[in-house]
Amino acid sequence: MDILVYGVVNSVSLALMALGFTLVYGISRLPNFAHGALYILAGYLAWVGIRSLNMGYLLSVLVSLGVVMAFGMAMYRFFLIRIRGMPISEIIASYAMGLFILEGLRWKGLKGMTFTLPVIFPGSVDILDVPVDYQRLLVVGIGAAVVLGLWAFTRFTRVGLALRGIAQDEQAAMMLGIDSDTMATIATGLGSALAALAAIVLLPLGNIVVETGYQVLIFAVAVCIVGGLGSWGGAILASFLIGFAQILTVAYVQSHFQVVVALLAIIITLILRPSGLFGKQKQLEERV
Amino acid sequence: MSHHTMESEVQRRKERIDRGIKVRTESIYAVSSWEEVAYLLVPRMVLIVGLLLLPLVIQNPYWHRVITVVGVYGLLAVSFDFLAHFVGLVSLGGALAIGIGGYASALANKVLGLPPLASIPIAGLTGGLLCTLLLLPCLPLRGIYFAIVTLMYPLVLSRLIEALNILGGTDGIPGVEGFGNVWVESYGILLLLLLWLFGLRRLANEDLGLILRGVKDNDQAVRASGISVTKYKAVAVFIASTMGCLGGAYLVHLYMWAGISLFAMDFSVLPIAASVIGGGGTLVGPLLGSLILVPVSELLREFGTLRIAFYALILMAFIVLRSEGLMVWAQRKYHQFERWVKI
Numbered sequence: 179m180d181i182l183v184y185g186v187v188n189s190v191s192l193a194l195m196a197l198g199f200t201l202v203y204g205i206s207r208l209p210n211f212a213h214g215a216l217y218i219l220a221g222y223l224a225w226v227g228i229r230s231l232n233m234g235y236l237l238s239v240l241v242s243l244g245v246v247m248a249f250g251m252a253m254y255r256f257f258l259i260r261i262r263g264m265p266i267s268e269i270i271a272s273y274a275m276g277l278f279i280l281e282g283l284r285w286k287g288l289k290g291m292t293f294t295l296p297v298i299f300p301g302s303v304d305i306l307d308v309p310v311d312y313q314r315l316l317v318v319g320i321g322a323a324v325v326l327g328l329w330a331f332t333r334f335t336r337v338g339l340a341l342r343g344i345a346q347d348e349q350a351a352m353m354l355g356i357d358s359d360t361m362a363t364i365a366t367g368l369g370s371a372l373a374a375l376a377a378i379v380l381l382p383l384g385n386i387v388v389e390t391g392y393q394v395l396i397f398a399v400a401v402c403i404v405g406g407l408g409s410w411g412g413a414i415l416a417s418f419l420i421g422f423a424q425i426l427t428v429a430y431v432q433s434h435f436q437v438v439v440a441l442l443a444i445i446i447t448l449i450l451r452p453s454g455l456f457g458k459q460k461q462l463e464e465r466v
Numbered sequence: 467m468s469h470h471t472m473e474s475e476v477q478r479r480k481e482r483i484d485r486g487i488k489v490r491t492e493s494i495y496a497v498s499s500w501e502e503v504a505y506l507l508v509p510r511m512v513l514i515v516g517l518l519l520l521p522l523v524i525q526n527p528y529w530h531r532v533i534t535v536v537g538v539y540g541l542l543a544v545s546f547d548f549l550a551h552f553v554g555l556v557s558l559g560g561a562l563a564i565g566i567g568g569y570a571s572a573l574a575n576k577v578l579g580l581p582p583l584a585s586i587p588i589a590g591l592t593g594g595l596l597c598t599l600l601l602l603p604c605l606p607l608r609g610i611y612f613a614i615v616t617l618m619y620p621l622v623l624s625r626l627i628e629a630l631n632i633l634g635g636t637d638g639i640p641g642v643e644g645f646g647n648v649w650v651e652s653y654g655i656l657l658l659l660l661l662w663l664f665g666l667r668r669l670a671n672e673d674l675g676l677i678l679r680g681v682k683d684n685d686q687a688v689r690a691s692g693i694s695v696t697k698y699k700a701v702a703v704f705i706a707s708t709m710g711c712l713g714g715a716y717l718v719h720l721y722m723w724a725g726i727s728l729f730a731m732d733f734s735v736l737p738i739a740a741s742v743i744g745g746g747g748t749l750v751g752p753l754l755g756s757l758i759l760v761p762v763s764e765l766l767r768e769f770g771t772l773r774i775a776f777y778a779l780i781l782m783a784f785i786v787l788r789s790e791g792l793m794v795w796a797q798r799k800y801h802q803f804e805r806w807v808k809i
Contacts, residue, residue, distance in 0.1 A: 278779055282775045445603045
């Protein structure tokens, strides 16, 4: 029962981490290697708001979300746009941006147990005889809300439909008057906001440390590759696969192996089903 | 010249034309004149003689050692450039090759009792093979897979060594045999570096190099010609990771110690920065970049991990503002002249 309950929580956490990355990649084909750094940046900003500026929880969180979202949009508009379409530079530039944020924060002293975000509702409840704290329930709730929200957003709003248009066929979408760069800016902003949201819900469960930034990037990409790059359904299924695999490893082997599980998941996927669980439409392009 | 364009209404643009001497030196007839021979030899000699003079000129033992470290980073940066610009694979994990080569050489030395001159080549070859095997699953695919998998391996391997407490765990493997002689130490790596550099330049113009560049530019066409893309990518990864493993092995014998810090982020990030600054695709450029960055990095040692943030900043600035890099710029000035023409 432990495994079932905590597996679900862990899977939803992974999905939350990965959705931002898969959104940006799926829409703009832009691998945002700064994803993990944005996650940590959001946590740090919220911490600064709560602890140093005494702005109160809700305001700090909203400011942090907004700042990270604006940062993501600016990052595309002024930086990544200049190298769009050059795969080598895209990877290097976004990774360099992530490194800069993470290592800069490490230098600012972001390590150890000192940086923690408060949980929203303290306390816990028994589900299936397993004690689960409210924060973990909130993770599952927010995860489900985000998935539903994204689903509705991309089907019932003009912007959402335009984003899907760019994702499906960029040139056809441009002929219909959808601006590729505007959409990419929006997508990067949304992706960054999702990273920030994930940070705000997930970080209270641990400490804000720089290493988490690298881990979040790795987990996000692992989920996306296993699910098929750019496929949301695949990403959600994959986060359940990897999430349960991780919880099983923690339960029966050792907690150090969570990253190993992610790497093994990628390697096995690449060997058995290179385009991921649901990555059919891009199969020809990516496999040579 | 620029004030002309502002004053008059006539629009001008810069035209670049190859120098006559560049064209004349492209064939074997270059040997017919001293001037043309010099045009070809001087840049190469500046590189070779300059590198070989470095250990003689620098007397301070600390900076003498930095030259050796420059050599290691140079190897790594050249191998990154080779993979990125001749095959199209971006490796974010130079530390993988350094770590595997380093541990392999330490084991060969401590367990098998081999001297450094034997353990380094053996570590290079076995390490290169192991890296290629580890990376093999992501070679049939294009895109970001290679980058992310190379990013993960160093993290995972150092975590595994720590968690399983193998290969000395967090303490590492101390007491690896050193070189014993500072001249062997510095000249060994510099000669190795020059050998690989000129070897790779030669290789890039052979059939293999042609196929590899084909893989980078249009892999479908290579496949349509009946050539296995995966096989040639594996060959290229083997070449590049052998270079990295040789560097790692060298480092282990230099510090007489192998440990988890061989998988550190510096080994992954500095070569990328060196390659971008020096000029990607030139093979010499990354070496120039390491010659600049490694001493700067030594000067900034007290800042610790902030150095990585500093490389990242340089990387971002160069990739956006000066994406050609120093060496491409220098080559252009050397081979071409520019003039303003009316449009």
